[in-house]
Amino acid sequence: MKTISQLTNFYYKSLHPTLTELEADRLALKKRVIIIQAILAIIATAILYFMFKSSVFSIDILAFVGFSYFALAGFTYKLLVKDYAKDFKFRVITPLIKEIDINLRYTPSLHISEMHYTRSGIFTSSPDRVSGNDFVKGKIDGISIEFSDFHAEIEHKDSKGRRSWSTQFQGLFLVSEFPKHFKGKTVILPDTAQSIFGDFIGSFLQSNNFSRNDLIKMDNPVFEKEFVVYGTNQIEARYILSHTLMEKILDFKRRSNHPINLSFNGGKIYMAIEYNKDLFEPSVFHSLLKYKIAMEYVETLHLAIGIVEELKLNEKLWSKL
Amino acid sequence: MSTPLIIAIVIAIVLVLMYNSLVAKKNQVENIFASVDTQLKKRYDLIPNLVSSVSKYMEHEKSLLEDITKLRSEANKPNISDEQKIALDGKMSSVLGSIMIAVENYPDLKANENVMHLQRSLNEVEEQISAARRAYNQAVTDYNNALEQIPTNFMASAMNYKRKEVFEINESERKNVNVKELFNS
Numbered sequence: 001m002k003t004i005s006q007l008t009n010f011y012y013k014s015l016h017p018t019l020t021e022l023e024a025d026r027l028a029l030k031k032r033v034i035i036i037q038a039i040l041a042i043i044a045t046a047i048l049y050f051m052f053k054s055s056v057f058s059i060d061i062l063a064f065v066g067f068s069y070f071a072l073a074g075f076t077y078k079l080l081v082k083d084y085a086k087d088f089k090f091r092v093i094t095p096l097i098k099e100i101d102i103n104l105r106y107t108p109s110l111h112i113s114e115m116h117y118t119r120s121g122i123f124t125s126s127p128d129r130v131s132g133n134d135f136v137k138g139k140i141d142g143i144s145i146e147f148s149d150f151h152a153e154i155e156h157k158d159s160k161g162r163r164s165w166s167t168q169f170q171g172l173f174l175v176s177e178f179p180k181h182f183k184g185k186t187v188i189l190p191d192t193a194q195s196i197f198g199d200f201i202g203s204f205l206q207s208n209n210f211s212r213n214d215l216i217k218m219d220n221p222v223f224e225k226e227f228v229v230y231g232t233n234q235i236e237a238r239y240i241l242s243h244t245l246m247e248k249i250l251d252f253k254r255r256s257n258h259p260i261n262l263s264f265n266g267g268k269i270y271m272a273i274e275y276n277k278d279l280f281e282p283s284v285f286h287s288l289l290k291y292k293i294a295m296e297y298v299e300t301l302h303l304a305i306g307i308v309e310e311l312k313l314n315e316k317l318w319s320k321l
Numbered sequence: 322m323s324t325p326l327i328i329a330i331v332i333a334i335v336l337v338l339m340y341n342s343l344v345a346k347k348n349q350v351e352n353i354f355a356s357v358d359t360q361l362k363k364r365y366d367l368i369p370n371l372v373s374s375v376s377k378y379m380e381h382e383k384s385l386l387e388d389i390t391k392l393r394s395e396a397n398k399p400n401i402s403d404e405q406k407i408a409l410d411g412k413m414s415s416v417l418g419s420i421m422i423a424v425e426n427y428p429d430l431k432a433n434e435n436v437m438h439l440q441r442s443l444n445e446v447e448e449q450i451s452a453a454r455r456a457y458n459q460a461v462t463d464y465n466n467a468l469e470q471i472p473t474n475f476m477a478s479a480m481n482y483k484r485k486e487v488f489e490i491n492e493s494e495r496k497n498v499n500v501k502e503l504f505n506s
Contacts, residue, residue, distance in 0.1 A: 217459050234460070235356050239452035 001140075001309055002100055007298045010099050011092075018091045019288050022084075029084050030284050036076055044069040081284055088282040089134070096297065097136060100305050104138035111135050111148040116175050120270035121185055122261045124211045127152035127168050134280045140305065141314035147174040147304050149279045150272075171258065171275035172304055176313055178240075178269040184232035185213065186240055188249070188262040191228045220246045226253065240264050248311050256303055271307065275300075339476045346464040350485060353460045354403060357453040357488075361396070361410055364417075364446045368393045371439050375420070378430045382423045389416045407488055410450075417443070454488040461485045 002010075012019075047065055089108040097106045111132025118126050130152045137146040150173040153165045194202030207215040212230040216237045223246040231237035241249075253260050261272040279300055286293050308314055372386050379386065395401075396409045421440065424430050431437075465484050467473045 217463075219455055219459065234353060234456040235449075235453045238455045239449055242448065242451070 001302075001306055004298060004302050007096065007099065007302060008294065011096065011294050011298055014099075015092060015095060022088060022091065022282075022288055025084055025087065026282075026284060026287070029080065033077060033080050033284055036080065037073055040069065040073050040076065077284075081282075084284070085282055088288070089280065092282075092288065093134070093280055093297065093301075096301060097305075100301060101138065101140055103140070104136055104305070107135045107137075108133055109135075111150055112146060112173050112175065116146075116270065117150065117152060117169075117173060119265060120175075120263045120272070121187055121265055122189070122263045122270060122272050123152070123168055125154065125168075128155040129153045129165065132173075133278075136304070140308040143177050143179075143308050143313050145174065145176040145305070145308055147172060149173075151278070167276070169272055169274065170277065172271075172273040172279060172300070174269075174271040174273075174304060174307060176269050176271075176308060178264060178267060179313055179315060180240060182236050182240055182264060182267070184236050186216070186229065186231035186233075186237040186264045187212070188227050188229050188241075190259045190261065191224075191226055194225070194228065218246065223247075223250055226250065245311065252303075252307070252310055269311075269313065273303075336476070339473050340480070343467055343473060343477055343480060343482065346460070346467050347482065350457070350460045350464050353453065353457045357450070357457050358406065360446060360450045360453045361406065361413075364413070364443070364450060365393050365396055367439060367442055367446065371420070371436075371443070374433065374435050374439065375424065375430060378427050379423060382420065385416060385420055385423065389413070389420065392416065404486055407486060410454075411489060414447075458487040461487045 044065060048062065051061055051065075086108070093108070094106050097104050111130070112135060114127070114130050117123075117130065130150065132148050132150040135146070135148040137144075139145070149171075151170045152168040154168050156164045156166060158164070191202075193205045196202070197205065203215075203217075206228050209215070209230070213232050214230065214234065216229040216231045216234055218224050218227075218229055218238075218241060220243065227249075229237060229241065249260075249262065256273055259274045261274070263270045280297060282288060283293070288294065368389060372390060376383075376386055392409060392413050396406070396413070401409075421443075424436065424440070468477045468482055468484055
C-alpha cells in the first residue's frame with residue numbers, strides 16, 4: 001500500500017490542476033454564501049427590530065425567529081455548497097481512493113448497511129434513524145472490506161410529546177473479513193468506567209454491566225487500561241485477541257487519535273471510529289490546498305483502507321483458505 | 322422488625338453472596354481447565370502422525386522424537402492431576418518447538434505435503450491452546466485473589482479452598498518474532 005507521503009505527493013502533484021479549479025469555484029462560492037447569509041441575518045434582525053418596536057416582543061417570538069433563522073441559514077448553506085461538494089468528491093476523493101487501491105469502488109451517496117451496524121453489537125440499542133455517505137467497498141489482498149461515514153441517532157420523546165434526536169455514533173464504520181474461525185461474539189470498547197472511577201470501582205461496574213456479555217479481562221496491562229472487552233466465550237475472545245493483535249489495535253488507536261470500538265461477530269471484524277463529524281466534506285471557508293485540510297482526507301482514507309495491512313487481516317489461517 | 326434481626330439478615334445475605342462468588346470462581350477455573358484439556362488432547366492426537374512422517378528423515382533427532390512419544394504416553398495415562406497436566410504441557414511445548422526448528426534443516430521434509438499440513442494443524446492448535454491457557458490463568462488469578470483478599474479469605478479458608486497454579490507462558494510466546502535477529506544468527 002502507498003504511504004501517506006506518497007499520497008500527499010499525489011494529492012499536490014497529480015491533483016493540482018483540479019485543486020486550483022476547485023479553489024476558484026470555492027472563492028466564488030464563499031462570496032455567494034457570505035452575501036446570502038448576510039441578507040438573511042439582516043432580515044432576521046429587521047424582523048426582531050420591528051417586533052420590539054411594536055411591543056409584541058416576547059421571549060417566545062425571539063426563540064421562534066432565532067430558530068427559524070438558524071434552520072434557514074443552515075438549509076441555504078447546504079443547498080449552496082451541494083454542487084461544490086459533489087464536484088470535490090468526484091474529482092478529488094475518487095482519484096485519491098483509486099490511487100490507494102484500484103480495486104476499491106467509491107459511491108459518495110451511499111452508506112454502510114444498517115444491518116452491519118446492528119449486527120456488530122457495539123451499541124446495545126438499535127438506532128431510530130441512520131444516515132451516512134462516502135461508501136467504499138472492495139477487496140484488498142483478497143480480503144473484502146467496506147466502510148463509510150455513518151451517523152446513527154436515537155429518538156427521544158418528552159412528556160409533552162416533543163421529539164428530539166441524540167447521536168449514538170458518528171464517524172467511520174468499517175466491516176472486514178477476519179482470518180480466524182469463531183462462533184461467538186466479542187466486543188471491545190474504550191474503557192471509560194475505569195478511567196473515570198479508577199480500577200476498583202470501574203472494574204466492579206464493568207463486571208456488573210447487564211446489557212453486555214461477560215467481562216473478559218485481558219493479560220496486556222496497556223490494552224486493559226485503554227479498552228474493556230465483553231464476550232460470549234472467555235477462550236474464544238483470547239483466541240481472537242492474541243498478544244500481537246492487541247498490540248496492533250493499540251498502535252491503530254494511537255494512529256487514529258479518536259476513540260475506537262471493535263467487535264468480532266459472524267466471521268467479521270467491525271470497527272467504529274468516533275469522529276463526531278461528517279467526514280470527507282469540503283469546507284467553503286478553508287482552501288483545499290491547505291496542508292492541514294489535505295492531510296485530513298489523506299490520513300483518514302489511509303487509516304481506513306490500511307486496516308487490512310495494519311491488523312494483518314490478510315494473513316489467513318490455512319483452514320480458512 | 323428489631324435491629325438485631327435486620328443485622329442478622331444482612332450478615333446472612335453477605336455470607337451467602339461470598340460463598341456463591343467463591344463457588345462460581347472455582348467452577349469457572351474447572352470449566353476453563355476442561356477446555357484447555359480438550360485442546361491439549363487435540364495436540365496429543367497429532368503427535369503419532371507427526372512422529373511417523375518425520376522419523377524417516379530425522380536421523381539425528383531420534384532422541385527428540387522418543388521424548389515426545391514418551392511425553393504423550395504419560396499425558397494419556399488416566400488419573401493424572403491438573404498440576405501434572407500443566408507441567409507436561411510445558412515440556413511438550415518446548416520439545417515440539419525444537420522438532421519444528423529441526424524440520425527447517427531438512428528441505429525434503431519442509432516440502433513434504435503431509436508435514437506442511439501437520440505443521441499448520443499444530444500452529445492452529447497451538448494458538449487455541451495459548452488462548453485457553455490465558456483464559457485459565459485469568460480464572461485462576463481471580464480465584465486466587467478471592468482466596469487471599471478480605472473478606473472472602475475467611476470464607477475460603479473455612480471452605481478449605483486451596484490456591485491453584487497457573488500455566489507459565491514462556492517469554493518467546495509473548496514477543497513478536499524479530500526477523501532481523503533470525504537472519505543475523
